[in-house]
Amino acid sequence: MELNILALCYLLGSVSFIIGLKMLSNPASARKGNLVAATGMFIAIVGTIFLYQENGQKLHNYSWIFGGLLIGTIIGTVMAKKVQMTAMPEMVSLFNGMGGACAALISIIEFKHLIEVDPRVFAHLGYAFFSHLDQTKLLIILLGLIIGGVSFSGSMIAWGKLNGKIKDFSFKGQHIFNLLLLIANILLAAYIIIGRPEQSPFYFYIIIFLSLLYGVFFVLPIGGADMPVVISLLNSFTGVAAACGGFLYDNKVMLTGGILVGAAGTLLTILMCKAMNRSLKNVLIGSFGGTSAVGAGVAITGSYKEISLSDAAVIMGYANKVLIVPGYGLAVAQAQHVCHELEKTLESKGVEVKYAIHPVAGRMPGHMNVLLAEADVSYEKLLEMEVANEEFKTADVVLVLGANDVVNPAAKSDPASPIYGMPILEVEEAKHVIVNKRSMKPGYAGIENQLFFQPKTSMLFGDAKKALQDLLAEIRSI
Amino acid sequence: MELNILALCYLLGSVSFIIGLKMLSNPASARKGNLVAATGMFIAIVGTIFLYQENGQKLHNYSWIFGGLLIGTIIGTVMAKKVQMTAMPEMVSLFNGMGGACAALISIIEFKHLIEVDPRVFAHLGYAFFSHLDQTKLLIILLGLIIGGVSFSGSMIAWGKLNGKIKDFSFKGQHIFNLLLLIANILLAAYIIIGRPEQSPFYFYIIIFLSLLYGVFFVLPIGGADMPVVISLLNSFTGVAAACGGFLYDNKVMLTGGILVGAAGTLLTILMCKAMNRSLKNVLIGSFGGTSAVGAGVAITGSYKEISLSDAAVIMGYANKVLIVPGYGLAVAQAQHVCHELEKTLESKGVEVKYAIHPVAGRMPGHMNVLLAEADVSYEKLLEMEVANEEFKTADVVLVLGANDVVNPAAKSDPASPIYGMPILEVEEAKHVIVNKRSMKPGYAGIENQLFFQPKTSMLFGDAKKALQDLLAEIRSI
Amino acid sequence: MNQILEWISLHQEMIYVVVLMIFVGIEIIGKVPSVLHTPLMSGANAIHGVVIIGAIIVMGKAEEGNIAALILGFLAVVLGTLNVVGGFVVTDRMLEMFKKKK
Amino acid sequence: MNQILEWISLHQEMIYVVVLMIFVGIEIIGKVPSVLHTPLMSGANAIHGVVIIGAIIVMGKAEEGNIAALILGFLAVVLGTLNVVGGFVVTDRMLEMFKKKK
Numbered sequence A, B: 001m002e003l004n005i006l007a008l009c010y011l012l013g014s015v016s017f018i019i020g021l022k023m024l025s026n027p028a029s030a031r032k033g034n035l036v037a038a039t040g041m042f043i044a045i046v047g048t049i050f051l052y053q054e055n056g057q058k059l060h061n062y063s064w065i066f067g068g069l070l071i072g073t074i075i076g077t078v079m080a081k082k083v084q085m086t087a088m089p090e091m092v093s094l095f096n097g098m099g100g101a102c103a104a105l106i107s108i109i110e111f112k113h114l115i116e117v118d119p120r121v122f123a124h125l126g127y128a129f130f131s132h133l134d135q136t137k138l139l140i141i142l143l144g145l146i147i148g149g150v151s152f153s154g155s156m157i158a159w160g161k162l163n164g165k166i167k168d169f170s171f172k173g174q175h176i177f178n179l180l181l182l183i184a185n186i187l188l189a190a191y192i193i194i195g196r197p198e199q200s201p202f203y204f205y206i207i208i209f210l211s212l213l214y215g216v217f218f219v220l221p222i223g224g225a226d227m228p229v230v231i232s233l234l235n236s237f238t239g240v241a242a243a244c245g246g247f248l249y250d251n252k253v254m255l256t257g258g259i260l261v262g263a264a265g266t267l268l269t270i271l272m273c274k275a276m277n278r279s280l281k282n283v284l285i286g287s288f289g290g291t292s293a294v295g296a297g298v299a300i301t302g303s304y305k306e307i308s309l310s311d312a313a314v315i316m317g318y319a320n321k322v323l324i325v326p327g328y329g330l331a332v333a334q335a336q337h338v339c340h341e342l343e344k345t346l347e348s349k350g351v352e353v354k355y356a357i358h359p360v361a362g363r364m365p366g367h368m369n370v371l372l373a374e375a376d377v378s379y380e381k382l383l384e385m386e387v388a389n390e391e392f393k394t395a396d397v398v399l400v401l402g403a404n405d406v407v408n409p410a411a412k413s414d415p416a417s418p419i420y421g422m423p424i425l426e427v428e429e430a431k432h433v434i435v436n437k438r439s440m441k442p443g444y445a446g447i448e449n450q451l452f453f454q455p456k457t458s459m460l461f462g463d464a465k466k467a468l469q470d471l472l473a474e475i476r477s478i
Numbered sequence C, D: 001m002n003q004i005l006e007w008i009s010l011h012q013e014m015i016y017v018v019v020l021m022i023f024v025g026i027e028i029i030g031k032v033p034s035v036l037h038t039p040l041m042s043g044a045n046a047i048h049g050v051v052i053i054g055a056i057i058v059m060g061k062a063e064e065g066n067i068a069a070l071i072l073g074f075l076a077v078v079l080g081t082l083n084v085v086g087g088f089v090v091t092d093r094m095l096e097m098f099k100k101k102k
């Protein structure tokens, strides 16, 4: 009877995950979707605690279980509540690592269990019969361990990189080295499963070590800016590791939840790459991004012109419509609040101000939306790319704040450019374009930007926050 | 071993159905998708014939099986190859009915089998134990019978209606009558399953009869023009009936294939209704459509003007761009070939001619595409609704051929109109509109059309084929 | 209630397959363009012809002497084949019409 | 080969569930707008925290005396909970930011 109820709980859990994820992929229902999935998870957890039985035996160690749940809940909630909005991806990475570690730990415990209960598995001499099931079990345990381990250490590195604590690091032949690590790991695992040597426990520890190492070296060489993609990939890894647990315990909700995330996460990773007009392979090998600028494409010649603060202030103060294009530079400079100030000041002078948001502006999808929301910019002022591209035509001034690739016309005109084909914000349609950045250095994709050399464009050099503050003062004084 | 291969066959079959259906829902891959699904079906069938075992026993009666397959294949292929393009929905309906009948027959045979093998099931006295499984089995058998039966008889009626052999028929209180039929059926089935009376076989025959009857009365009152929707619904019924078979034999490919069609078919039915801006309930109750015109909406006043053949010929012959809007009237008049003639003649005079295709113009989705393709109109000339609505702005003449609802501006302007909200072809954007139909009678939705009374519009009365022939002659003579 | 729960637990796997398949079916159709409604309906129609497998099993299990079962089974096989073969062929013909012409 | 076939046949139901779930996962994400990528990733992250159930089972089965298992299990429960709770809370906060303001 109790097991029957548990089966129903798990069914509910699985369905809620699917529906929740479905709702999460639609802006209107996303928040509710998160709640639906959380409710399903709650049902599955409570059901497990009170109803789970194995060979007629219920779970015990309730104090340990509740203790762990309590500690995890408190720490998790506090961390999640305290984190800065822009530090979201690193937080997700950290939690993802925890999940991976959890899966790996389960594998470790079950492996020990397997040796204790059935030492025959590893006394490969002296018995004719060996159960088919144990081999499958062993396979799953090792799979969960490897994937969980990689996901854990990889996530920690990703976390450190986004934190700025860990720097990019790569050496020649690193990809070969990684490949060798992986192959060694797989061979060892296969040896344990098929060969069942007596030293299995020892090899098992080596596998743990190699998996962690692989995770580290897998993520280390990838540019910090590409971390959201990597995290999404590791996310789907953890999903598969969780599914291994589902196989192990013949537990439907773990299986379905894990596979769901594994599949959805993989697709999401690919979609993320596509939105930046890159391939997954490209991201993982780290060919551009970071410091390794390639600078392909047509060589750019010509001169650019600078604009003084006062001139910029006058043009904007007397304009009818100003569109602001925020980019990565705005985010690093933490200039979102000054930007909002500027917007209000201009509006008080009768200027219409809106923001043109490119979907991959910044370093994580939705970065700009989150950032501006944090600074209390009203949602109606944020224009999506398609809408913005219409509005530029009627704008007097476009103010580009620390954005570069997302306004690079090469994406439309130069088939040799690495960002060719990526949809961009067509700021040139406006009457004037003012670009704020610190220098003429390229952005994330490491390529020159023809926009800066066009007659319409004038440059306003300086750190975004500082420049905006000065601009604000000037505008107020006219 | 053989059973293991069979399991793999079934897995392949299931996956191919999913992938095939997925590809079918995209214009570019649709044809390949159909092939993928067919291949999967072939694998599943061949696998079943040669590998299926029950209690260690293989299938026998091979000559019967192959005989049946051969006959079915020949008849099916010939019918499918010979059918007229515009008679497609009735063909689908016929085949759907065959599937329903097949499911019902299986249920009948298995029911007989159940009585013979286990007479206890119906000797409700004298035994304490009764197997749980048999009850589930009985439930599934009866479900398959009822659903399959309804699908069969309903499809035959739908077929007859589209053929024109069966006329609309309804009497007062028919919906109540149908409901009673259904309830009686369900009660009888429940009685057999729970009560297990000795006269079960007799009741079983009554259920067969009632199911067939229900199918007939379910479809009879629905307007002939709504048949595609009804067929889609019956289609998903047959899917569920097939899934019942899957339950019965614990056969995965039947289960997955059946459920897939059941779910997809239900959604498709709803989407079809949506495309016509109606609700499923509305279609099933048959409130509009057929002859029962409602004529809601703003009363239309004003007068229309007619145009002579020669005037029409002159306007079109000297135009730069003519857009043709084909509708249901063109289809009934079988005027697609003349229409193509007209197009070629105009082009030879230097006039640019294109077709504006509304997705629900005609009586089945894609009706116009199929029709014009049949007359060898080149695909590039067919504009989808969105594109067409842009092109109207630059067109000199729009020739509306037997279309009515799909060009009715009330869908945009009059919230009280039953078609309000349906996207339409905005023909008024053009300089002149010439409308060909036989009278001022309304179309499918039974409502007046303000378009006909506008100064831009002139009417060209007459059967589409006849009118086009005359028009063609006139144009050739100028 | 208890019985229903037991039934669910007993047929768990089946239920998961059914539930997931429903999701797949619904998601796959998603936003299909109206023009494809008829061929899609026809293709789905062919797929539920998988019921033919049930007919084959019934036919293949029928005892030699059981005339009723043989005849009904034979009929089921013929009808099922009609559904499958006719369905796929008709769909193919329809889609041929939609094909872009060079 | 033979063994693999047997394995497939033995774990048939599981395989169906896995295969269908993959289709569901892929179809569901479909064409999600880029702006939602981060919250979606975060939400998916919380869902794979379902691994906590494995941790609870391991913990609940550990024998009283087996200190190693107890400690490792406890750690697993804590980490798993972090993943689940932190994941859902962080996602909720993110989505709050996207909410239309009145």
Ligand SMILES: NC(=O)c1ccc[n+]([C@@H]2O[C@H](COP(=O)([O-])OP(=O)(O)OC[C@H]3O[C@@H](n4cnc5c(N)ncnc54)[C@H](OP(=O)(O)O)[C@@H]3O)[C@@H](O)[C@H]2O)c1
Pocket (backbone or CB within 6 Å): A225, A226, A227, A228, A275, A276, A277, A326, A327, A328, A329, A330, A332, A333, A359, A360, A361, A362, A363, A364, A365, A366, A367, A401, A402, A403, A404, A405, A406, A407, A436, A437, A438, A439, A440, A441, A442, A443, A444, A445, A462, A463, A464, A465
């Ligand atoms: N959103 C995502 O999910 C995501 C994830 C990974 C990668 N990406 C990639 O990131 C890029 C985003 O484009 P983007 O235009 O936002 O950024 P970007 O192309 O990287 O350009 C940012 C610009 O900001 C300037 N900048 C840096 N610090 C600044 C400061 N303190 N004050 C003022 N300016 C500063 C830099 O120029 P100076 O050095 O001269 O100041 C740089 O050219 C795309 O290539 C996208 O594919 C996006």
Ligand SMILES: NC(=O)c1ccc[n+]([C@@H]2O[C@H](COP(=O)([O-])OP(=O)(O)OC[C@H]3O[C@@H](n4cnc5c(N)ncnc54)[C@H](OP(=O)(O)O)[C@@H]3O)[C@@H](O)[C@H]2O)c1
Pocket (backbone or CB within 6 Å): B225, B226, B227, B228, B275, B276, B277, B326, B327, B328, B329, B330, B332, B333, B359, B360, B361, B362, B363, B364, B365, B366, B367, B401, B402, B403, B404, B405, B406, B407, B436, B437, B438, B439, B440, B441, B442, B443, B444, B445, B462, B463, B464, B465
């Ligand atoms: N495509 C689908 O899947 C589907 C399915 C079911 C229903 N529908 C519905 O069908 C309608 C389709 O719109 P529609 O504009 O194509 O058709 P419609 O609104 O039904 O109008 C057709 C017009 O053609 C005229 N006509 C009939 N026979 C003719 C002939 N021999 N020669 C010349 N004209 C003739 C009729 O007027 P006269 O009598 O005056 O000649 C009628 O007004 C929509 O309401 C849609 O929702 C569509």
